[in-house]
Amino acid sequence: MGWKRKDLLGMQDLETAEITDVLDTAVSMKEIASREIKKVPTLRGKTVVNLFYEASTRTRTSFEIAGKWLSADVINFSASGSSAEKGESLLDTAKNIEAMSPDVVVVRHKAAGAPALLARHLRCGVVNAGDGLHEHPTQALLDLMTIREKKGHLEGLNVAIVGDITHSRVARSDIHGMRKMGITVTVAGPPTLIPSQCQELGVKVSHRLEEAIAHADVIMMLRLQHERMQGGFIPSIREYSRVWGLTLARLSHCRPDVLIMHPGPVNRGVELSPEVADSKYSVILEQVSNGVAVRMAVLYLLAGSKGA
């Protein structure tokens, strides 16, 4: 099928066939990364603006490399030192950027719905690189790519997502994407970190780590933000780590071919013990590599496959 969307705002909007389209495109993009000269002319003359209102190293760098390997001109615009600090509204900033005729704007923002607001007002493509607690679709796509690469398929797998589900846009995007691809998803964490009526998203909810991971093909561990203690969500990092941290001892009861994933950055010793993070089960760095391929695919589909 041909890609028809102007924007990529969330996994919830995507059809199964579109997800497969991105993943297949990403596989061919990954081949470029293995070449000695990592550059193709596909997006030459196209401009990609990274509009980041929230700190990010990995995602911004990943989009930047993706754009550069495709020969796009990539401009990084971060909120610090920009008009955002002078009180310009998001929409005004975006309209100013649009006046410079970019082809794709990649936006990260702390407010859920901010990319949707931009997409409504801008003629160019908008990619959501994470909006508040809402979605982070390219993360879900790279997770799916990594799982498919390692397991050979997606349909019928069991994935456990463990940790702070409430405050995780990765969890929301993963849930939507995985369910569309036929994966059974279990989310697990203390009840304070499981969002309201979560099971209506079509997932199982567990409040016990051992139960959630027992039959999992993939365990996705989420980062615990240290400020969660202030909101009264957990009493202490220490207790969280003891109850919810993944250790080799706990892994010994899991499937021998289980994959450990993490959207990064990892709190070593909190949600993952260092031994687990560096173990043969861990595919955390493959996720990062696949992230570039997936973002190349997304930029290509939004900016390159039309009018070419």
Next chain:
Amino acid sequence: MSLLIRNGRVVDPAGGVDAVQDVWITEGRIHRVGRGLKAPAGTETIDATGKVVCPGFIDMHVHLREPGFEYKETIASGTRAAAAGGFTAVACMANTFPVNDNRAVTDYILARAKVEGVVRVYPIGAVTRNLEGRQLAELAEQAEAGCVAFSDDGQCVMNAELYRRAMEYALPFGTPIISHAEDCDLARGRAMHEGFVSTELGLSGQPSAAEEVMVARDIVLAELTGAHLHVAHISTAGAVRLVREAKARGVRVTTEVTPHHLVLTDEAVRGYDPNTKMAPPLRTKRDVEACLEALADGTIDCVATDHAPHALSEKEDEFTEAANGVVGLETAVPLLLDRLVRPGVIDLPTLVTRLSTAPARLLNLPGGSLASGAAADVTILDLERPWTIDPGTFRSRSRNTPFAGFTGTGAPWMTLVAGVAVTP
């Protein structure tokens, strides 16, 4: 000055009237209501054949924004919006700048209303100084100056001891204490209702409990003090249940609901339109059904709009950053007629009671009835008039409505204050 409104269907619940009659007005007051009245030659007449003639509607919860926020609304523009929407009187909340927590501001509002207002304006005074929840405002002087109720609307007075004292202190004035029931800790920073929709949208939600724990507390305090508690903008099934139960026990509690909480659910927030953001937030279908049932059975006494104008720049923003509130004066009556009366959820006399008789009674205002001698504040409705909501036509200075593009049938036709038709 004499005026005869002829041949309309007169709906006056206070007088038990629902029949085709004439309304004869002299000197700004209702002179007589009856069939085939013979007014002296030269009396101006309005042919209301096919229309509905009611006691003037009173919106007991609006924000006129003046003084201090005239870029959002003024007393002139807000009262014109009221007249266009079929309201003959409004009660305006205290969160102006400066706050209406003293006689000088109350005097100012009343003076401006006298010069520029086209409907009656009744100020509501702050309960605490500067709405800070620390120290009582000068309630006696404000009552004397003309405040008809007291409220820190927009803020919840979290200190139960202080709220108890406010209720006690206000007892001699006969003014209700209007509670913005929203536990600050449960609600802080949470832009919508907590439930499945908030989970999907990734917006932090506030649970119904944020409202219900405060309604429960305030009912208990009203019981302790004997005060008249009025719960503003009730929105949850649980809060409705608490009020119903308290009324059954004889506690002096009344409540109001907004049109948007009767017509929309949290599903409307999908799309992140900041015009669906308000406090309390849009709730679930179950809550809407409970509010409709309570409106029909009288547990909910009034409909009030919580008309909350905001400039476009304050609303065209990230959902989490956008200001709370929507305008309501010019959309309330059409929506209520089309969505509630037309399908028979409530009948027309009940709606008139909720919009006129009840708010007049509970704020001790003139109006709310077409009895001889009453102020000739009259709202005339055209139940057959089709409408499409177009914010571009609003008299309000602001356009923040979630109802743009809504269509329906039945709207206000004419608004008379003290016997004079108001041109909005």
